[in-house]
Amino acid sequence: MMKYLNYILIIVGAFVAMYAKAGANQNQYxxxxxxxxxxxxxxxxxxxxxxxxxxxxxxNDDKKLENE
Structure with missing residues (x-):
């Protein structure tokens, strides 16, 4: 479930950033x-x-163990 939360944060963040950028009167906040x-x-x-x-x-650690 937490993995999906990360993807949702990315998608929502990108959408909000694009929405704020698209307007003529940008709301910087x-x-x-x-x-x-x-x-x-x-x-x-x-x-x-x-x-x-x-x-x-x-x-490298695995190879060292094999050589011993």
Whole structure:
């Protein structure tokens, strides 16, 4: 359920940011709120993606164990 919340935050944030940008009289507070929602969603998704360096270290540790 939390994974879907992240995607919903991204979609809603992008929609709100585009809506605020489309108007001739831009409401900067709505634009900022949309961007903040978008960035929160992206951050929450990126937290769950392992670092490339961590994956390489795990592979190296496995190879060391095999050689012993």
């Amino acid at each position: 709505i634009l900022i709120c949309g961007i903040v929602l978008l960035m929160i969603g992206v951050y929450r998704i990126s937290r769950n993606i392992p670092s490339k360096r961590d994956v390489e270290n795990d592979n």
